[in-house]
Amino acid sequence: MAATKTINLRPLDDRVIVRPNEAEETTAGGIVLPDSAREKPQRGTVVAVGPGKLLDSGNRGELSVAVGDVVIYGKYGGSEVEVDGEEMKILRESDILAKIG
Numbered sequence: 001m002a003a004t005k006t007i008n009l010r011p012l013d014d015r016v017i018v019r020p021n022e023a024e025e026t027t028a029g030g031i032v033l034p035d036s037a038r039e040k041p042q043r044g045t046v047v048a049v050g051p052g053k054l055l056d057s058g059n060r061g062e063l064s065v066a067v068g069d070v071v072i073y074g075k076y077g078g079s080e081v082e083v084d085g086e087e088m089k090i091l092r093e094s095d096i097l098a099k100i101g
Contacts, residue, residue, distance in 0.1 A: 009083055011050040014093040016065055018044040018073065019086070043072050043100070044089065053093075063093055070100040 011017050021043045046069045052060035065071060078091035 009048060009081075009088070011048055011090060013050050014053040014061065014063060015050045016046055016063070016071075016091050016093055016096065017048040018071060018078075018089045018091060019047050020044040020089055042075050043070065045070055047088070065093065065096060065099060071096045072098045072100065 009017055046065050046067055049063050049065060049067060052063050055061055073089070073091055073096050077095035078089045081088050081090060
């Protein structure tokens with residue numbers, strides 16, 4: 001994994017920016033997979049979080065993930081963006097299925 005660097009993106013409301021882990025290049029049996037056959041990664045590291053969803057009371061809801069958390073998210077959830085040549089995913093907090101660790 002590349003050295004951690006700050007990104008120039010600030011997610012809004014309950015959105016989270018995730019750096020996806022690399023897709024597996026080989027199977028458990030040692031077969032090398034071409035790019036087209038690789039599974040989309042569903043695991044990544046949170047690199048930025050929004051301030052939380054604005055509630056009816058005027059307060060912001062607290063997010064249950066923080067920068068540095070490793071998360072699992074839906075295979076087709078969120079939007080893919082490129083920041084400084086690096087692929088990132090912008091997800092709503094509700095698109096995150098679990099935290100690891």
